Amino acid sequence: MDPQRQAPYGLVDNQTLIVREGHICDIVPETQLPVSGDNIHDMQGRLVTPGLIDCHTHLVFAGNRAAEWEQRLNGASYQHISAQGGGINATVSATRACAEETLYLLARERMMRLASEGVTLLEIKSGYGLELATEEKLLRVAAKLAAENAIDISPTLLAAHATPAEYRDDPDGYITLVCETMIPQLWQKGLFDAVDLFCESVGFNVAQSERVLQTAKALGIPVKRPC
Helix, strand or coil: CCCCEEECHHHCCCCEEECCCCCCEEEHHHHHHHHCCCCCCCCCCCCCCCCEEECCCCCCCCCHHHHHHHHCCCCCHHHHHCCCCCCCHHHHHHHCCHHHHHHHHHCCCCCCCHHHHEEEEEEECCCCCHHHHHHHHHHHHHHHHHCCCCCCCEEEEEECCCCCCHCCCCHHHHHHHHHHHHHHHHHHHHCEEEEECCCCCCCCCCCHHHHHHHHHHHCCCCCCCCC
């Protein structure tokens, strides 16, 4: 790729990439092939690109929300669907009920599909457990995937993703659980690299979000906040 070129993404066609001792040392036109005896790989017109980064995934989950997509197409708002028990909490229910090994197999298939498309680093957010045991289960699956070394993985704790059904009338109580139990215990076990949260009308308000951020800050944990 050449950023000075006007072609989309700076693509350069019909080139030869020369690699020595694991490092790219030159890029020349394909007419200037290395001398005979070098190890030559014909890419057959494929794209050679730096590894892609997928910086926001929820790779470990069960179930699907295809029916909700149809509702959205028919004009239902995300807030309306959530109020009816859909949205995040629908996936939470399916994920809580799913065995850890099944979650691993589902997530591994998704990971390998991303790897086949050129992704070499991805973030895996939790957030479909919304209770200590299931959040830990999701992060254990992420750790197991990372141990395979197919892709570099950055695990993020997103326990403050939504208010679970059992805390529907007490979101502040749920945030207390997140701050006093989930974050410190799961951090102590080394299961995540950063804390994230969902500060939205269907998530948590500013005051609740600040509690999560301050808890992470006090423990020296990096924090994220999607825009």
